[in-house]
Amino acid sequence: MAIIAFIGNKGGVGKTTLAINIATMLNQTSPTSLLDADPQGSTLHWADMIDSESMPAIFDATGGVAKAVKKHRDQTEHLLIDCPPQLHSEQTQAALKLCDIAVIPVLPSPLDIWATVAVSEAIEAARKKNPDLKALLVINQLEPRTKLSRLVLDAISELDTPVASTTLNRRVVYRSSILEGKSVSQMGRPGEIAANEINQLIAEVLDT
8 A cells, every 4th residue: 555645845836636636546446545634624625526436535634644544544555645735734744754655746936946945855854764755746837838947847857856757737627627526537538638647647656
């Protein structure tokens, strides 16, 4: 079983959207649970909109990540944790001690790269208690034709944390699917390209 935590050092990077889509697509082939450890409760709000039994099981973990992991880990093949956008939060620190893989979404902007430096440092600190912890940066909402994105890609490659080969482009369907209580894979043809991106990323995450 893999425990995958989605962490970040600032909001608005698409962390929850990524966690939802990966959890939903993993659940298509293996039992998958998603723990909402973010006090904002965005994943739980999305769960209230779900009208399909094929969706992953979603549980509240804001009151104790370790307790929630212990409770649900034996009932699932993949256990995902959506953490708050603060590195020093109790929930994020607990997740880093328990997870196998930390997935770190980062936007192609200088501010996000600077915030990610602190994430890399937190990963290294967490390895003192969780030495097998792996990490993967995921470039999200990329606009590949812009000069800024190209410059940021070069800058991110200089960081110590591995960067996923799969990048997620800026696509309206990522936001619209959440509003409909779905994942991109359930949006039909408009979501096909995005679903392919997520599938490619899942392969990388599980192979990290």
